[in-house]
Amino acid sequence: MILIKLGGSVITDKAEYRKFNRETVSRLADEIRRSGEQVIIVHGAGSFGHVVSKQYALQKGHQNDDQIPAVARVMCDTRELSSMVVEELLAKDIPAVSVPIGSCFVADGGKLIVDNEEPLRRLTDLGIMPVMFGDVLTDRKMGFSIVSGDQVMEYLCKMYDPEKVIFVSDIDGLYNKNPKTEKGARMIGTVTRKKMEEIAMESNVDDVTGGVRNKMEAMLRMTDSRRHCYLVNGNAPERLYHLLKGETVTCTVAKGGLE
Numbered sequence: 001m002i003l004i005k006l007g008g009s010v011i012t013d014k015a016e017y018r019k020f021n022r023e024t025v026s027r028l029a030d031e032i033r034r035s036g037e038q039v040i041i042v043h044g045a046g047s048f049g050h051v052v053s054k055q056y057a058l059q060k061g062h063q064n065d066d067q068i069p070a071v072a073r074v075m076c077d078t079r080e081l082s083s084m085v086v087e088e089l090l091a092k093d094i095p096a097v098s099v100p101i102g103s104c105f106v107a108d109g110g111k112l113i114v115d116n117e118e119p120l121r122r123l124t125d126l127g128i129m130p131v132m133f134g135d136v137l138t139d140r141k142m143g144f145s146i147v148s149g150d151q152v153m154e155y156l157c158k159m160y161d162p163e164k165v166i167f168v169s170d171i172d173g174l175y176n177k178n179p180k181t182e183k184g185a186r187m188i189g190t191v192t193r194k195k196m197e198e199i200a201m202e203s204n205v206d207d208v209t210g211g212v213r214n215k216m217e218a219m220l221r222m223t224d225s226r227r228h229c230y231l232v233n234g235n236a237p238e239r240l241y242h243l244l245k246g247e248t249v250t251c252t253v254a255k256g257g258l259e
Contacts, residue, residue: 005149010024011081012081017047134147173231189253
């Protein structure tokens with residue numbers, strides 16, 4: 001089984017509130033179907049989550065009651081986005097169902113708490129793919145908090161022990177500088193703990209769940225002696241397909257863990 005994260009920067013336009021990149025998601029769904037691989041998909045919230053979350057500082061937890069309508073708005077928007085992603089998967093004959101983490105799990109100090117794996121395992125045992133995503137969750141300490149799709153990826157990685165993990169983004173890989181704003185940015189083909197410590201990376205788009213560096217650290221946590229994590233450009237047609245088939249593509253490979 002392969003675990004895939006469809007980044008919010010690929011499935012939405014993160015600079016425009018609630019803009020869904022339907023054609024891109026449809027193509028990626030087709031690449032997944034044609035690969036013939038068993039996968040589980042997590043997706044980011046993109047502009048369906050980050051715009052309102054940033055406006056009301058939801059990442060800081062419950063500070064005032066003016067935030068409450070915003071919490072409900074974000075939860076509604078992320079569910080709508082997930083439904084649209086699932087519709088594209090179903091259109092490619094991939095049996096999938098949206099599973100909002102905010103409806104079945106809680107957080108504790110911003111950390112995802114899963115007390116019962118049975119619903120997820122029963123879906124996958126039936127051959128139905130649970131599609132999960134970053135969301136606002138009720139939080140035991142903070143009232144509510146934002147749990148990123150990357151946290152969900154880490155949990156599912158431990159739960160399902162996939163053979164590989166793939167992060168689908170809107171850039172070719174990890175760079176030593178921000179490739180969208182810095183001239184001469186150089187792509188780094190392989191990331192290890194040592195190399196990660198040398199990289200200074202800043203995201204050029206506001207992101208309440210952390211920038212690109214945090215995402216790469218999360219990827220390294222999901223590697224071990226046999227499992228690698230990949231960061232690949234989902235806007236490049238067929239690149240995800242070829243990676244799923246085990247072919248060499250332009251991407252960044254993370255390996256070796258953080259220990």
